[in-house]
Every structure is written in C-alpha cells, then in structure tokens.
Amino acid sequence: MEKKKRSLMWFRKGLRLHDNPALLQACEGARNVYPVFVLDPWFLAPDPSAPSPGSRLVGVNRIRFLLESLQDLDTSLRNCGSRLLLIHGSPISIIPHLLTKWQIDELCFEHDTEPYAQERDAQIKKLAGMAGVDVYSPVSHTLYNPPDVIAKNGGKAPLTYQSFCRLVGKPPPPLNDPPAKIPGPAADLNNVDITAVVPSLEDLGYTDLNEQEFTPHRGGETEALKRLEDSLADTKWVCEFEKPKGNPTAFIKPATTVLSPYLKFGCLSSRLFYARVQDVYAKGKKNSKPPVSLEGQLLWREFFYTAGYGTPNFDRMVGNPICKQIPWKDDDKLLSAWRDARTGHPWIDAAMVQLRKWGWMHHLARHAVACYLTRGDLFVYWEKGRDVFDRLLIDSDWAINNGNWLWLSASAFFSQYHRIYSPITFGKKYDPEGHYVRHFLPVLKDMPKQYIYEPWSAPIEVQKKAKCIIGVDYPRPLVDHTVANKECRERMGAAYALHKEVGGLPQQEQVDALH
Numbered sequence: 243m244e245k246k247k248r249s250l251m252w253f254r255k256g257l258r259l260h261d262n263p264a265l266l267q268a269c270e271g272a273r274n275v276y277p278v279f280v281l282d283p284w285f286l287a288p289d290p291s292a293p294s295p296g297s298r299l300v301g302v303n304r305i306r307f308l309l310e311s312l313q314d315l316d317t318s319l320r321n322c323g324s325r326l327l328l329i330h331g332s333p334i335s336i337i338p339h340l341l342t343k344w345q346i347d348e349l350c351f352e353h354d355t356e357p358y359a360q361e362r363d364a365q366i367k368k369l370a371g372m373a374g375v376d377v378y379s380p381v382s383h384t385l386y387n388p389p390d391v392i393a394k395n396g397g398k399a400p401l402t403y404q405s406f407c408r409l410v411g412k413p414p415p416p417l418n419d420p421p422a423k424i425p426g427p428a429a430d431l432n433n434v435d436i437t438a439v440v441p442s443l444e445d446l447g448y449t450d451l452n453e454q455e456f457t458p459h460r461g462g463e464t465e466a467l468k469r470l471e472d473s474l475a476d477t478k479w480v481c482e483f484e485k486p487k488g489n490p491t492a493f494i495k496p497a498t499t500v501l502s503p504y505l506k507f508g509c510l511s512s513r514l515f516y517a518r519v520q521d522v523y524a525k526g527k528k529n530s531k532p533p534v535s536l537e538g539q540l541l542w543r544e545f546f547y548t549a550g551y552g553t554p555n556f557d558r559m560v561g562n563p564i565c566k567q568i569p570w571k572d573d574d575k576l577l578s579a580w581r582d583a584r585t586g587h588p589w590i591d592a593a594m595v596q597l598r599k600w601g602w603m604h605h606l607a608r609h610a611v612a613c614y615l616t617r618g619d620l621f622v623y624w625e626k627g628r629d630v631f632d633r634l635l636i637d638s639d640w641a642i643n644n645g646n647w648l649w650l651s652a653s654a655f656f657s658q659y660h661r662i663y664s665p666i667t668f669g670k671k672y673d674p675e676g677h678y679v680r681h682f683l684p685v686l687k688d689m690p691k692q693y694i695y696e697p698w699s700a701p702i703e704v705q706k707k708a709k710c711i712i713g714v715d716y717p718r719p720l721v722d723h724t725v726a727n728k729e730c731r732e733r734m735g736a737a738y739a740l741h742k743e744v745g746g747l748p749q750q751e752q753v754d755a756l757h
C-alpha cells in the first residue's frame with residue numbers, strides 16, 4: 243500500500259476553506275495536514291514612530307482584520323477536526339525548518355504574483371526542492387493567471403481594459419469545498435513553538451488603542467460569505483450596478499459591495515464572487531456590462547494584476563516604461579497635511595479621516611483624494627500617496643493600488659489630466675447637507691450647510707456660532723483650488739509635451755530633463 247503523505251498547507255492570502263485548490267491538494271491522500279500561518283514581525287510589530295497606530299508598513303485596522311480572519315479560519319479548521327498552527331517569525335526561515343521537523347512530503351500554498359512574494363516563494367521552492375519536498379502552488383487569488391494572459395497577448399501585458407477583456411474568456415468556476423474532516427497534524431509537533439491562540443492586538447504589543455475608532459468591517463471567511471450573499475440579494479441592484487454612478491459619501495450603507503478587503507486577504511474567492519454574480523444575472527432580464535458592471539469591477543482587478551505582473555517597476559515612476567515622467571514635488575509638508583486630514587478642504591479631509599479610521603473608502607473618494615494630492619492641487623509624487631494608501635487601506639493590494647495611482651495621477655492608462663475633481667463641488671453634488679463631512683470631521687458638525695464645503699467663506703459670526711473658527715479649530719485651505727488646479731494643468735501640459743519630445747531618451751535623462 244502506498245504510504246500516505248504529510249502535507250504542509252501554508253496560508254498567506256487565501257484565508258478560506260472554500261475554492262482553495264492548495265488546501266484540497268494538501269488533504270488529498272494525506273495522513274497529516276499541517277495548516278500553518280507565519281506571523282511575521284516585519285509586518286506586524288508596532289512602530290511607535292509611525293504617523294498613526296500600526297506597524298511601519300501596515301495600519302492597525304488591517305492588522306486587526308487579519309487577526310479576525312485568522313481566528314475565523316482557525317474556527318473553521320477546528321470544525322473539520324484540525325486547527326491553525328500559528329508561528330511567530332520570518333517565513334523564509336520558518337517554513338524550511340518545519341519541512342524537516344515534521345518530515346513533510348508536500349508543501350502547498352497559493353500562487354502569489356506580488357514581486358516580494360515571488361522572490362520569497364522562489365527561495366522557499368528552492369529550499370523545499372533541496373529537502374526533497376514536492377511543491378504545489380496553484381493560481382486561485384485571481385480569475386486568470388497573469389502570465390497566461392500575457393502569453394496570449396504575444397508576451398506583453400495588455401494595457402487597455404478593452405484589449406484585456408478581448409483576450410480572456412470565461413474564468414474557471416470555483417472548486418468544491420474541502421472534505422468535512424481534514425486530517426489533523428500529528429499529535430507530536432516536535433518542539434515547534436506554536437502560538438496557542440490567535441493573538442490579540444494587545445498580544446502583538448498594541449496598547450492604548452481605546453481612543454481609536456475601528457473599522458466597522460470585520461475580517462474572516464464567514465463574514466465574507468455573508469457579505470457576498472447580502473450584497474447579491476437584490477437582483478435589481480446587481481443587474482443595474484454601474485460604477486462610477488454610486489454615491490461616494492454614503493457611509494452607513496456604502497454604494498458598493500465592500501468586498502475588497504475580503505478579496506485582498508482571500509477570505510473570499512474571486513471565482514466564487516464572479517460565479518455568484520453570473521447566477522444573479524441569470525435571474526434578471528438584462529444586466530449592465532463591463533467596464534461599469536459588477537462583473538466589470540472584478541475584471542478591473544484582473545486587468546491591474548496582469549499589467550502589474552507584466553510591467554517592470556510597475557510601482558515606480560523611474561524605470562517604469564508605461565509611466566509618464568512628471569516633475570512632481572517632493573514636499574513632505576503638503577504630503578503630511580493631506581495624510582493627516584489638514585488640507586482645509588472638508589471633503590478631502592473627511593475622506594482621509596475615513597481612510598485612517600475605517601481603512602476603506604468609496605472608489606470615487608479615492609479618486610478625489612488621489613487627484614487632489616497629485617495632478618489636481620498639490621502636485622506631490624503619486625508614489626507618496628500610494629504609500630499612505632498602502633499602509634492604511636484594509637484592502638491594500640499591490641497591483642490594484644499601484645495601477646489606480648498610475649491612473650489617477652495621469653501617469654499611465656489615463657491621459658485626460660485636465661479633468662480635475664473639485665474639492666468643493668464634487669462632494670457637495672452627492673451630499674449637499676454634508677452628512678459625510680459632519681460624521682468624519684465632527685469639528686464642522688454645526689457649520690451651516692451652505693458653508694460646509696467652504697467653511698473659510700463663512701462670516702466670523704457664523705463660525706463662532708458653529709464653534710469652529712477657521713485657522714484655529716479647523717485649518718484654512720492649503721491651496722486656493724482655482725489657482726492650484728490651473729498651475730497643475732500647466733505643469734502637466736508641459737510634462738506631457740516634453741514627454742513627447744524626450745520620449746526617445748533613457749528614463750533617468752527624461753526625469754532630469756523635466757526637473
């Protein structure tokens with residue numbers, strides 16, 4: 243009889259049981275399955291010098307979302323007779339160590355296309371190979387495999403959404419659930435230091451968080467599946483979904499699904515999401531179409547994953563062949579005013595508070611603040627804004643975040659740089675009463691609605707009555723939008739013109755020419 247294998251299921255993203263091919267393979271013919279998650283201090287350790295609670299790289303809201311997702315995964319595994327094995331340390335040293343300690347025959351983990359993950363996984367695969375361990379690393383974070391799409395396109399990433407959609411067919415359906423009983427790890431864990439329970443934020447060293455207003459969005463597969471079904475319950479809403487038509491200031495009941503954090507951590511499979519949307523379409527008479535439909539949103543995700551995979555230095559201006567070279571300002575004062583919600587433009591500041599406190603904001607609010615920081619008003623480097631989003635978003639995603647910042651700064655994909663969102667009229671159009679601003683900026687809660695988006699224009703008597711003196715209780719605007727956006731357009735126009743002229747120069751020389 244063939245000896246049954248011991249497999250190590252290494253969870254990273256893909257924090258779910260459903261549609262998880264790596265987990266299915268780990269269970270197949272196994273005597274023992276070791277489900278492991280490595281708690282890496284590089285991502286999780288508190289950094290007291292960071293501008294808001296969290297580690298250097300990750301805001302506290304996303305850390306909490308991760309811990310909740312791990313707790314949920316552990317509970318689900320326990321319901322199948324197994325458990326999650328949590329270990330503190332760096333995966334690059336821990337995983338190879340576990341392979342020998344537990345005499346693992348097969349290492350299973352979901353394929354990850356992010357550059358840092360590619361590097362890490364290549365090393366792990368090499369070490370596993372040297373230890374004689376088989377590796378199974380299937381694609382299940384995305385609907386399609388980016389290298390396959392690029393190969394279909396003659397070796398180049400498609401750079402327009404339409405050309406991407408023409409290349410890809412229907413994505414594969416989700417796979418079956420894992421067996422109701424998952425073979426547990428062996429009773430003797432051979433002296434490996436396993437963390438007994440999923441740590442709390444306090445266990446990780448986060449104290450004094452009482453004053454924090456935490457995100458209302460809770461992590462985990464259970465919550466993801468519930469949110470998916472709740473989001474898709476209204477057939478008419480799903481069939482008529484059109485972005486960018488939703489209201490970015492709706493925060494009690496957001497205008498979109500808020501499934502992005504669950505997709506980011508893989509608490510929800512994108513294939514399941516896609517398949518369930520198709521089920522709903524089948525019930526309706528007709529439905530909206532990509533790029534604006536809900537299906538179309540999932541395809542945007544795929545588009546950016548493919549572009550990110552196929553573009554060298556996708557996360558940078560210099561050395562990125564699709565990125566326009568623009569002489570942005572390296573101005574930390576402007577950047578921190580934007581990041582800390584002190585621009586004096588209430589719509590922008592309210593959105594930035596929502597980002598810090600909730601780790602999520604509507605797509606159009608992201609548009610507004612990204613445009614404001616870059617080509618709209620402040621002319622600050624898009625990479626700096628990207629870093630702020632990267633740290634604070636609970637859905638922070640390397641490919642999607644970089645792709646959208648390239649877009650919003652009119653550095654790639656989108657070139658109508660003169661189309662600028664007004665920090666005054668854009669929010670007002672959706673929310674003339676200013677409910678969103680009042681909620682996230684309580685200092686303005688008593689400001690009459692005619693001044694809520696331009697409080698500096700309120701007469702001093704009105705400011706006194708509203709208990710908000712501009713310049714004292716709330717900042718004056720950092721820039722005059724009318725002047726700033728004109729200057730920005732001129733600079734963008736000059737950079738675009740020069741870009742055409744110097745297009746043949748090597749990129750560093752292009753940057754030098756523009757400065």
Ligand code: FAD
Pocket residue numbers: 485498499500501502503505506539540542543544546603604605606608609612631635637638639640642643644646647650
């Ligand atoms: P829905 O409208 O319900 O869409 C469903 C899913 O489709 C989303 O969960 C997401 O996975 C995908 N999707 C929707 N819009 C986009 C888009 N424009 N590009 C790619 N995928 C999309 N999204 C992230 O998930 N992570 C990020 O780090 C991120 N950074 C962004 C930065 C900027 C500057 C901008 C303008 C947008 C960014 N987005 C990012 C895209 C988008 O804003 C969010 O995906 C969306 O708002 C999430 O809300 P939702 O789940 O309710 O979306």
